[in-house]
Amino acid sequence: MTTNDPAPDPTPASGPTQAQDSPFRDERTARDEAPQYVLPLVARIERAAPPARTDALETAARAVLVMLSDARSLGGGGEWAEAMRSWQDARIRKVVRRARGAEWRRAEALPGITVAGKSAEVRVFPPVPLDGWPKDLARLQVSGTDLDDPEPPAGPDPAAPVLWLNPEVAMSAGKAMAQAGHGAQLAWWDLDDTARAAWRDAGFPLAVRTAAPAHWRTLTTAGLPVVRDAGFTEIAPGSSTVIADHRPLFG
Numbered sequence: 001m002t003t004n005d006p007a008p009d010p011t012p013a014s015g016p017t018q019a020q021d022s023p024f025r026d027e028r029t030a031r032d033e034a035p036q037y038v039l040p041l042v043a044r045i046e047r048a049a050p051p052a053r054t055d056a057l058e059t060a061a062r063a064v065l066v067m068l069s070d071a072r073s074l075g076g077g078g079e080w081a082e083a084m085r086s087w088q089d090a091r092i093r094k095v096v097r098r099a100r101g102a103e104w105r106r107a108e109a110l111p112g113i114t115v116a117g118k119s120a121e122v123r124v125f126p127p128v129p130l131d132g133w134p135k136d137l138a139r140l141q142v143s144g145t146d147l148d149d150p151e152p153p154a155g156p157d158p159a160a161p162v163l164w165l166n167p168e169v170a171m172s173a174g175k176a177m178a179q180a181g182h183g184a185q186l187a188w189w190d191l192d193d194t195a196r197a198a199w200r201d202a203g204f205p206l207a208v209r210t211a212a213p214a215h216w217r218t219l220t221t222a223g224l225p226v227v228r229d230a231g232f233t234e235i236a237p238g239s240s241t242v243i244a245d246h247r248p249l250f251g
């Protein structure tokens with residue numbers, strides 16, 4: 001699924017700040033005039049053994065963090081750095097598509113990074129122009145990413161960040177994967193270099209859970225990063241979809 005939000009001004013060292021140019025607005029901004037890029041994510045969903053929904057969401061979120069922190073994405077000569085800058089200068093778009101069998105093998109042959117969870121595999125690729133997808137990714141389907149949890153997920157680790165989903169917003173697994181990726185990205189932007197390095201070195205532990213309604217209301221007043229969807233697919237513009245509780249990373 002496609003999801004996007006206006007992006008703030010990125011900087012290589014510390015990332016954007018909410019005060020400068022909020023990524024949470026759904027109205028049209030000058031960023032809509034910039035060349036539009038998208039971050040492709042491909043989830044491996046084999047018919048015989050689809051991943052668990054929560055694991056797929058968490059793996060997608062970690063895949064975004066791995067891409068953001070990879071040396072090839074950073075300034076100073078990284079081969080993906082220019083595309084990453086162009087992507088963050090416009091709206092922050094992520095598209096999740098599915099692949100199986102030969103489709104997955106073709107996707108793995110393209111430049112990118114595969115991140116594995118307990119049952120899920122997600123490959124993230126450097127940003128591409130909105131109308132310039134590689135053919136082996138463009139032919140993949142957006143539909144068919146509906147997934148289930150075989151049993152309710154356990155409570156999150158209190159020592160790890162949690163990306164809380166809005167209990168009042170229904171999303172397909174593909175849409176939720178993209179939104180979880182947004183939440184992880186906003187948490188990353190909100191950290192200093194020391195906290196980022198510690199999170200990366202630990203393997204980006206995190207959880208994705210649906211908040212209880214009362215907990216969601218509490219989270220909305222906690223000053224935490226909030227993802228507000230631009231409303232191009234599935235849900236209304238400006239809907240709050242994810243709150244990133246990254247406070248464990250601050251010690």
